Amino acid sequence: MLAEKARRALEKKAAYGPDLQIPLVEPHGEDFAVESLDNLDKRLKEASLLSGFKTDESDRSGSFFQKDDTVLYQKVQEAYRGQVEIMSIEAALAQYPWLKEYYWRNVPVDMDKYTALVELSGNGGYFIRILPGARVEQPIQSCLLLDESGGSQRVHNIIVAEEGSHAQIITGCTITPEVKEGYHLGVSEFYVKKGAHLTFTMIHNWAENFHVRPRTGIVVEEDGTFINNYILLKPVRSIQSYPRAELRGDRARARFNTIVYGQRDSEIDLGSWIELNGRETRGESLSRALGTDRARVMMRGRLTARSNDARGHLECRGMLFSRESQMNAVPELWVDGAPQADLTHEAAVGPVSEEAVEYLMSRGLSRDDAVSAIIQGFLQTGIQGLPEVLENMLTGALAAMSREAH
Amino acid sequence: MICRDANLLIGDVVMLKIHNLTVSTGGKEILKDISLEIPRGETHILLGPNGSGKTTLLKAIMGMGSFQTSGSIMLDGEEISGLGIDERARRGVGLALQRSPAIPELTLGGLLKIMGQEYGSGAMAEKIDSLNCRYLLNRGVNVNFSGGEMKRSEMLQLLVQEPKLVLVDEPESGVDLENIVVIGEALRRLLKPSREKEKERAGLVITHTGHILDYLNADKGHVLLHGKIVCSGNPRDLFEEIGRHGFEGCANCPELQLKGGQSC
Ligand SMILES: Nc1ncnc2c1ncn2[C@@H]1O[C@H](COP(=O)(O)OP(=O)(O)OP(=O)(O)O)[C@@H](O)[C@H]1O
Ligand SMILES: [Mg+2]
Numbered sequence: 156m157l158a159e160k161a162r163r164a165l166e167k168k169a170a171y172g173p174d175l176q177i178p179l180v181e182p183h184g185e186d187f188a189v190e191s192l193d194n195l196d197k198r199l200k201e202a203s204l205l206s207g208f209k210t211d212e213s214d215r216s217g218s219f220f221q222k223d224d225t226v227l228y229q230k231v232q233e234a235y236r237g238q239v240e241i242m243s244i245e246a247a248l249a250q251y252p253w254l255k256e257y258y259w260r261n262v263p264v265d266m267d268k269y270t271a272l273v274e275l276s277g278n279g280g281y282f283i284r285i286l287p288g289a290r291v292e293q294p295i296q297s298c299l300l301l302d303e304s305g306g307s308q309r310v311h312n313i314i315v316a317e318e319g320s321h322a323q324i325i326t327g328c329t330i331t332p333e334v335k336e337g338y339h340l341g342v343s344e345f346y347v348k349k350g351a352h353l354t355f356t357m358i359h360n361w362a363e364n365f366h367v368r369p370r371t372g373i374v375v376e377e378d379g380t381f382i383n384n385y386i387l388l389k390p391v392r393s394i395q396s397y398p399r400a401e402l403r404g405d406r407a408r409a410r411f412n413t414i415v416y417g418q419r420d421s422e423i424d425l426g427s428w429i430e431l432n433g434r435e436t437r438g439e440s441l442s443r444a445l446g447t448d449r450a451r452v453m454m455r456g457r458l459t460a461r462s463n464d465a466r467g468h469l470e471c472r473g474m475l476f477s478r479e480s481q482m483n484a485v486p487e488l489w490v491d492g493a494p495q496a497d498l499t500h501e502a503a504v505g506p507v508s509e510e511a512v513e514y515l516m517s518r519g520l521s522r523d524d525a526v527s528a529i530i531q532g533f534l535q536t537g538i539q540g541l542p543e544v545l546e547n548m549l550t551g552a553l554a555a556m557s558r559e560a561h
Numbered sequence: 562m563i564c565r566d567a568n569l570l571i572g573d574v575v576m577l578k579i580h581n582l583t584v585s586t587g588g589k590e591i592l593k594d595i596s597l598e599i600p601r602g603e604t605h606i607l608l609g610p611n612g613s614g615k616t617t618l619l620k621a622i623m624g625m626g627s628f629q630t631s632g633s634i635m636l637d638g639e640e641i642s643g644l645g646i647d648e649r650a651r652r653g654v655g656l657a658l659q660r661s662p663a664i665p666e667l668t669l670g671g672l673l674k675i676m677g678q679e680y681g682s683g684a685m686a687e688k689i690d691s692l693n694c695r696y697l698l699n700r701g702v703n704v705n706f707s708g709g710e711m712k713r714s715e716m717l718q719l720l721v722q723e724p725k726l727v728l729v730d731e732p733e734s735g736v737d738l739e740n741i742v743v744i745g746e747a748l749r750r751l752l753k754p755s756r757e758k759e760k761e762r763a764g765l766v767i768t769h770t771g772h773i774l775d776y777l778n779a780d781k782g783h784v785l786l787h788g789k790i791v792c793s794g795n796p797r798d799l800f801e802e803i804g805r806h807g808f809e810g811c812a813n814c815p816e817l818q819l820k821g822g823q824s825c
Contacts, residue, residue, distance in 0.1 A: 511662045511664045511666075513625045514658070514662050514664070516625075516647040517623050517625060517647075517649075517656055518675075518676050519647055519650040519676060519722065521647050522645070528672075529666045532664075532671070533666045
């Protein structure tokens with residue numbers, strides 16, 4: 156059934172983003188795993204760290220590591236056994252018959268050719284489940300790493316935050332420095348159950364000839380909260396993603412924070428769509444984007460309200476630093492039969508305020524330092540509430556980047 | 562000249578010396594041929610009606626604004642008119658603006674941290690508390706600050722900067738009576754006389770009301786009218802004169818001609 160539907164969608168272009176021709180290849184997962192991440196190649200360790208994945212697993216409650224087609228490692232720390240489950244999607248489907256009810260239920264398999272490719276030639280992905288009532292203080296980490304130039308990852312992930320659970324996941328998608336080109340197709344389906352709280356932070360680290368097509372669907376039940384942080388600081392050839400969160404239950408909440416640094420020839424088309432269906436649902440989407448070189452950045456945002464007491468806010472802000480770069484902000488508000496619903500948006504694309512720069516210079520900052528401080532702050536306001544463990548790492552990266560950008 | 566030579570050892574006796582400064586924008590002259598001297602250890606007051614060019618003068622000294630300027634600005638014996646804003650700041654010019662821009666990207670605490678290595682030290686904490694700014698540290702600089710909060714934050718930044726030439730634009734405007742005390746105390750501290758001559762600072766303060774004079778030892782006042790200094794003299798006398806005859810009256814006072822525009 157799924158395969159049949161997928162096959163019919165193999166030629167179906169995506170709604171947005173440049174069209175890609177990706178061959179339908181058989182997955183060739185090698186069958187090996189490592190006992191410990193210590194034994195990983197230094198190159199792999201360094202590449203994964205760039206995306207927030209710590210191979211020494213300090214301050215992490217559990218880990219999942221996939222290289223190319225192969226799941227190398229999965230582990231839940233002793234203290235969190237019985238609270239978190241981490242395994243490959245294949246293992247999970249074999250172990251839990253009920254998982255079929257979560258598989259392709261939140262992202263249609265025939266959405267476009269990329270979802271179809273994942274179904275027909277998928278290679279791995281993770282299943283992460285936070286058990287009912289579990290309070291997982293330390294982040295769960297996952298890393299999807301590509302080490303084969305010209306290769307592709309076509310993963311399918313399912314994340315289930317059971318009732319009343321509380322957790323954060325840091326996931327990095329990354330490549331080794333030798334990888335110059337390739338594809339990443341990733342389907343992610345999130346189920347945030349009643350009263351659960353899930354923060355999902357994704358750091359992308361690609362190369363100049365890399366194409367990326369994530370497909371993400373999120374369902375949030377009653378009193379559940381889903382927070383999504385997305386960070387792209389490295390060049391990419393093209394990325395297009397438009398995750399959709401359905402706030403199905405009453406009082407469900409979702410927030411998307413996005414920071415993007417468009418550079419070189421990156422073609423970036425990112426958005427978020429929050430459907431406010433339940434009563435008293437709240438949705439918020441904040442994005443910050445920089446564009447330099449010849450980058451083209453599209454920031455989309457959509458809020459759809461179907462409940463009278465829904466409230467939502469969209470905010471996209473961008474700055475350009477080169478004449479060849481482009482930025483496009485497209486906020487959309489849809490209200491469907493809910494006259495009391497309250498949706499707002501704010502979009503702005505503009506330069507660093509000269510008045511603010513002069514003000515800081517009058518305090519002794521050089522022009523460079525003043526502009527950098529403003530850019531860094533500009534980006535940082537886009538990801539408030541980031542897991543603490545990532546904050547320091549990111550502050551450093553943002554500081555370096557804000558210098559480089561202007 | 563003898564006096565000057567004697568003072569070379571301890572820096573120039575004149576902290577700020579402006580000569581024939583003309584400032585224009587879009588072909589319009591805002592300041593015309595301004596000349597002004599403020600000796601080390603003195604504080605001068607700048608008076609003048611709205612739109613007369615007071616703020617522009619302070620900004621021009623700081624190097625701010627996209628103005629065209631000509632003439633000379635000497636700080637402590639060094640020509641600074643060709644320098645960038647930050648270079649002037651590092652040489653000791655500090656300016657508290659009348660209206661400061663909001664910077665949502667940077668918190669007040671973040672700015673203080675960049676400005677002073679001593680951030681987190683007792684000395685910094687004391688400065689923050691003396692201006693009752695602790696609760697503002699996590700807010701964007703000047704973002705939705707009330708009038709009084711903005712003035713207190715400006716004064717705090719000057720305290721951290723410790724400039725040798727203190728420029729303050731209407732420190733008391735929009736400030737309640739209790740906060741005038743707080744701001745006045747900070748100004749007093751910034752301009753505190755020192756026993757060591759080379760550590761003495763100088764100040765130029767714009768005021769409409771004169772309330773701030775209670776906290777300053779103002780040595781001299783200057784009246785700016787239509788972009789020109791039309792009168793200089795004892796600050797309290799100037800206030801009285803302006804109160805009686807208005808700014809125009811002050812400019813036309815007969816003594817002005819007698820004293821060559823030096824004093825009323
Ligand atoms: N950047 C600018 N472009 C055009 N005109 C300007 C600019 N800056 C100042 N002006 C004009 O120059 C004149 C002097 O302005 P300034 O702010 O210096 O006055 P002020 O004496 O400080 O007045 P107030 O007492 O109202 O603060 C005003 O007419 C003002 O509109
Ligand atoms: Mg003014």
